[in-house]
Amino acid sequence: MKKTTKHIVIPALLTAIFFMVASLPVGLLGCRNRGLIAALFAIAAGILGIVAAVRAITGKVRGDMHSSLWIASALILAIPVIFIVFSAT
Numbered sequence: 001m002k003k004t005t006k007h008i009v010i011p012a013l014l015t016a017i018f019f020m021v022a023s024l025p026v027g028l029l030g031c032r033n034r035g036l037i038a039a040l041f042a043i044a045a046g047i048l049g050i051v052a053a054v055r056a057i058t059g060k061v062r063g064d065m066h067s068s069l070w071i072a073s074a075l076i077l078a079i080p081v082i083f084i085v086f087s088a089t
Helices: 004-020 033-060 068-087
Strands: none
Touching: 004 033, 004 068, 033 068
16 A cells, blocks of 8 residues: 555545535434434544554654654544534534
């Protein structure tokens, strides 16, 4: 698996699935189920984003040249969490 696929495409797919679920009509899944599924994807993205951020920081400290890809992964995975936080206010 290429590094760009691992660090850019897969997190972007998780983010896209989150927005797809969040934009489904209420009549299709119901309001509660749609919200729970979207929240599940947002929590999963948040946890994976934290893991990616920790890997990026440890990579930066060790001088790994691929740590910028981990930073990109963490930023992409933060998008659903930010959306949930701002839509709740």
